[in-house]
């Protein structure tokens with residue numbers, strides 16, 4: 001089955017974005033796959049049908065977003081966009097006491113301001129009944145130590161999505177967030193690499209202060225990778241949102257995300273801190 005529905009996905013070069021692009025392409029949608037490198041677009045094309053079109057878009061650069069809007073308007077013509085999947089994201093980690101503010105800004109530039117920039121640019125092209133799908137995370141519901149920047153960006157994305165959903169209801173555009181737990185993608189390895197470099201540049205006493213906590217968080221993260229789900233499973237949920245007659249506000253994906261959203265989030269603060277301290281093995 002082929003569809004005339006165009007779907008723009010940001011951050012489609014790898015992980016969840018690539019899985020969404022390929023899955024939606026297989027389902028017959030006309031996928032506009034947002035990438036930053038030509039080679040990533042070419043790699044996607046090799047694995048997809050002729051319907052898939054790579055589009056260069058860096059969500060943090062207004063020129064790039066504007067160029068993508070022009071390119072996409074030419075492709076979609078009067079048909080407009082049916083779906084916008086705001087998936088591009090990075091994970092910045094580190095102790096907030098010493099986190100360089102530029103790192104915090106970089107985190108929010110991609111996951112928060114980038115998402116809104118893309119929404120603002122493409123809203124006029126979204127047709128009535130169309131969908132905005134924002135890729136959140138279990139970290140948008142529960143904040144762990146050391147991933148404060150990432151969790152902060154996803155909490156912000158959740159709040160912005162709630163506001164947007166109500167604002168766009170009269171326009172007949174649905175806004176949903178997808179909240180996966182751990183997913184097997186390159187994001188955490190990329191994050192750990194930059195975090196290790198950043199920690200190595202911090203003053204010795206800060207490194208000593210946080211070393212055991214950093215080790216505990218890294219151990220817990222590696223352990224939880226055992227329960228990680230595949231990006232294809234998240235792509236399946238994105239497809240479900242696109243096909244739903246009335247999409248829900250939130251879609252939880254994975255058992256760890258379910259526990260975070262349905263249990264941990266509602267614990268009284270002291271109990272939650274106690275549970276997280278023990279579960280992660282944090283120094284007490």
Ligand SMILES: NC(=O)c1ccc[n+]([C@@H]2O[C@H](COP(=O)([O-])OP(=O)(O)OC[C@H]3O[C@@H](n4cnc5c(N)ncnc54)[C@H](OP(=O)(O)O)[C@@H]3O)[C@@H](O)[C@H]2O)c1
Pocket residue numbers: 010011012013014015016017035036037057058059060086087088089090110114135136137138179180181182183184185186187188190231
């Ligand atoms: N993996 C998980 O455990 C997990 C769990 C919950 C939610 N998520 C969310 O899922 C989304 C996708 O992450 P992933 O796990 O699939 O990681 P990933 O494989 O590292 O993919 C991230 C994507 O975002 C793109 N990106 C980064 N900065 C960008 C920018 N400035 N402009 C446009 N695109 C940019 C990357 O493109 P380049 O290749 O060009 O850098 C890449 O395509 C993120 O929003 C993440 O927070 C992930």
